[in-house]
Amino acid sequence: MTRDISSVLPLINTIGPYNEVPEEYNSQDSITTLTTSKILVIGAGGLGCEILKNLALTGFKDIHVIDMDTIDLSNLNRQFLFRSQDIGKSKAETAAKFVMERIDDPDLKITPYFGKIQDKPAEYYRQFQIVISGLDSIEARRWINATLISLVDDETLIPLIDGGTEGFRGQSRVIIPTITSCFECSLDLLSPKVTYPVCTIANTPRLPEHCIEWASQLQWTKTFPNKKFDADDPEQVEWMYQTALNRAKEFDICGVTKSLTLGVVKNIIPAIASTNAIIAASCCNEAFKFVTSTNPILNNYMMYSGDDSIFTYTYSYTKKPNCPVCGNLAKYIQAQNWWTLQQFIEEISNKQEIQMTRPSLTAADKYLYLTSPPELEKLTKGNLSKKLQDLISSGEEIVITDPNLPISMRLIVQLSGSSFDPEFN
């Protein structure tokens, strides 16, 4: 998928007053591109509200927004386009309506779509000149990244501006498909989800989090076998908190609070309105620079940290030659000879650079395991208990895919070690 850069470079304009070719600049051109560009905003939440407001005030006239969520009470402290009477309504529709009413410009049109980005075919995205994502879902960001890269041809090169925040930290980045590093290239930069070993949770808790996980993973299912925990139900949260608190007392552990309980069970990343504002502003400035070509664009990754005083740093994140989306080389994966296919899948699917929830694996000449369609799942299920060394040879290349992602990853599996589980030797 890597391509000759020169064939797409004319699609990136560098004629501008503070850009590479100032002498050929004509300000009317900038105004025309700004007012006629079609821009897509993905996400109408914390970042999305800021992005929509900024774009409309900057002079963009044709804005589209996609969000699958509805408004919740807990959004109102930062998602300022929503009011309490909007609770339960579509975020995309409410945000679009609010900004259009507030700006009151007959030329401004914000087109909302209440649904998932995956509902739209890849071709739908070709109509946009630029896409800004303000999402917290990794899966959705991987999907749009891979989709925009798959659209690249002699006329299409849609930059993706990706913003993300986590508490006092955030980043904005400009992804120019096939030219700069992509979202997938930096998948291993994301902070890993914290998990605790089940045996620690069950037998030797040391942290308040262990007690909360014990309540949520083990006690909840035991007490309410057919009920899914609802973190928005105050009574259920109280039960979870009390159960974790009792467990903590038993083991002399301090620090179990209701907010920590909620944080652990919901896997909450705190959202801070002003961090969203900073990151959204940076994303919108890049969109403005892109369509008007006034100034050089961000190359290509800006990180912001307000955790300890304040710090910001911009660097050019390099492409990974073995990126499954924009690279063309396979990744090397180490595996043990005694692993079954099932163990192999469990080991690799949670790796930072893979992160697949329903992986299907195919070798050059056969299916190893397919999660869908059901007929093939049935046909290949038997392989899960077989040893990896009986299915493939060391150094063989396999392809791993996930029905939720438009990505196929090439892995070269290197088998080593004993053929038998060392614990049983």
Ligand SMILES: [Zn+2]
């Ligand atoms: Zn990449």
